[in-house]
Amino acid sequence: MKQTVVIFLISALIGLAGGYSYFQLGGTKGETNATQAGKQETAQSSQPSASTEDGKGAGKTTNASTQDGTILQQKGCLSCHSVSKLNLQGGTTGPDLSNAYREVEGKHGKPIEEFLKAPTSAVMSGVIKSNPLTDEERAEIIALLKEASEK
Structure with a gap:
């Protein structure tokens, strides 16, 4: 024993x-x-940074942090999510964000830009409320998610 x-x-x-x-x-x-x-x-x-291609992001810029996913790391997104199409490994608590650019509106009833301002899911509401995104950060994340959805 x-x-x-x-x-x-x-x-x-x-x-x-x-x-x-x-x-x-x-x-x-x-x-x-x-x-x-x-x-x-x-x-x-x-x-100098490159302009985004879609009309919604017109006048906003992106930089290297968008291209390599740094913004997602900085804002803590990769703590719960991954973006497999961009080889960004993260947590498994939240869904993979590879197709979020196209799917958010259908799932949550508002375009991705509006969702990132005021999420309709309980978990994301708490996350965004405690760590709000600036307009520039939101534009970078959207550009990154658009890139992922096009792969």
Whole structure:
């Protein structure tokens, strides 16, 4: 009996240590990505950015953070969602956003831009309320999701 308890305790400690290590490395990686994103944005700020192609985003600009998904990392979207068509791995709690550009209006009754301002789902309402998007961030996310839906 004692031997079983000892084996159980050792196994539990190994499991906890492994989980701790996994999440510590994940947190460190996320911080590194955020740090790199800040450096990329600083480097990109002096370069002109390309205009979006659709009429809704006319007059708004995108930059490298849109192209590589940095905006989704910065705003925490990838904590719950992934965008498989752009090879952006994230959480599995929320749905994959690869087709969100086309599907949001049908699912939520409003265009994606309006949904990102005032979501109709309970979970996203709380997320956006605690971390609202600026007009520029919303435009970047929409451009990224449009790109994903076209792949």
